[in-house]
Amino acid sequence: MPSILIISDNEREKRILLMAFEQLGFDTVDAEPDRSSYINAVQFKPDIVLIRFPRYYHDHINFCKNISNIKNLKTLIIGYGKKLSDPEVGALHQNGVQQYLLTPIRFSLAMKYIENFFQQNNSEKLVWKKEGKEESSYLDMLLDKKVLPTKKISRMLEEINTIMAFPFTVMRVLKISNDPQSGAADLSKVIEADPVIASNILKMANTVFFANRNNQRINSIKDAIVRIGFSETKNIAMSIQVMKSLSSDANSLGFDRKKYWIYCISMGILTSMLAKKMAHLDKSEAFLAGLLHSFGIILLDECFPDLFITYLKETSKKMGLFWDSERRLTLITHLDITKKLFEQWKFPSDITEGIPLSVTVNKEFADNASLWEAKPGELTEEQAFAVLLFVAEKLAKACGFGSECDHFTTPLPHDLLSYIRFSPQALGKEFFDEVQRKISLYSSFFNTKITKSPAVQSDITVSVCSATTEAYFPIFPYLHSRGILLNILHSTDDLEDAECIEHLCIYCTTGEYQSSDHASIEKRRKRFQDRYSTELPVFVFCKSPPKEQEPDSLLYYFDVSCDIRLVDPVFEEILSNQES
Structure with a gap:
């Protein structure tokens, strides 16, 4: 089904356009002409963008340029508005707008351009007919806030249980994990009982990641366990069991199941790696908690x-x-559904309770409350899993490991990291390189190869100045996962006096942007300009940043807690300018 994103500040006009395209069978998404438009485009990947250009349209041009630069996205951008001069229309074309229509918009002309676009791209979506689509009988009830949450969850589980099979293999693997007397022979029996898992384990054992010097081929599950490793094999077996239970095709616009599974795998890897210093936690359970923490999302898409x-x-x-x-x-939430389903399946209680508890972690620290009044090392297993999941989620989203339903990131307080006995220094480039290496091990589960974060030239240097020593900012894993060389500055004095030649400077604070902060940044920019005769791009992450970006300025503001995808187009543009 074709999809269209409509961006306009004229609400009446937008409603009419939405209705017209919906009657033709389009999946429609509407947005305001602001930063959320870019997030909508990245999330829903529309075939068509129809955008109204007002009298002043600097931000609209930037939006179109950013959309046209998204890799692997074929989108027809149609602009419309008042009459423009030929140079102005030419500027629109240079920034990704393929067609420009005058208002009042001629719907038939817009459809002609859309039909030509689909024909040129050999698209099967060239069918303007609304397919008979049965609306969920539950939708009105679920959106009704007068209906008790417990009743909603109960009705949803009834629907889910008609399609979901009990994950026997996962439970058998967990049983082996919790039995100190069990070994490779027991795990081998469980894997051999499932042909799909067995074939994938053998396939992985014979990949370049595990091949030995003699390139000897592995033909038995026991030998595969020895080559891959006992713990790694358990995690792989559980992953395959979960992923094979549902197809790889999403039912919902704006959701990519393959990227979702990559995200889940990265969560399992991150959670198990972060759990290494917590001796009382089972590492296989930690992996499973990360792998399945958002399982309710796939159930929403399916049912x-x-x-x-x-x-x-x-x-x-x-x-x-x-x-x-x-x-x-x-x-x-999907976490409530996940909890109830896992209770039915008799999953370990620390996982079942820890998953929904993870969303309360950030609120505890935002309110300056002590986390359940526990000290580091004194957390219950449920609380420990909650902290692990929260930290892993923020790291996975900051790095762009796959994709869930949002990429919202927030600073991680150092006190929070102390609960899992991790320091910010341990979350450096080596840590994220290891995560990416492990993610690559699972590429054989997917039809497409899992790629690393965008490669960056090793001579790109970024200076990062943190105004507080009490938080680990999302921009750190974002840069580490992209191989960026970091020059860490610990104060505004360091920022002003830095002698390094950086390609980008980043300033982070958990508070509001103060005039003293701005003065330090401007001193650094002036000094850089005087010395190198070029302007230094600066990112500022702060609370309540200015909403408007100054035209032609290389000073960019972001909320310290934000959807990290907002950084992508600006960051990529700066890098491309440096490379050219």
């Missing part, structure tokens, strides 16, 4: 696509947390 799309649109519009949009609209 309740209409509701799921409603959630996704609200999340992109607000540029916030997916579970926050869920709770705002229906008073329940």
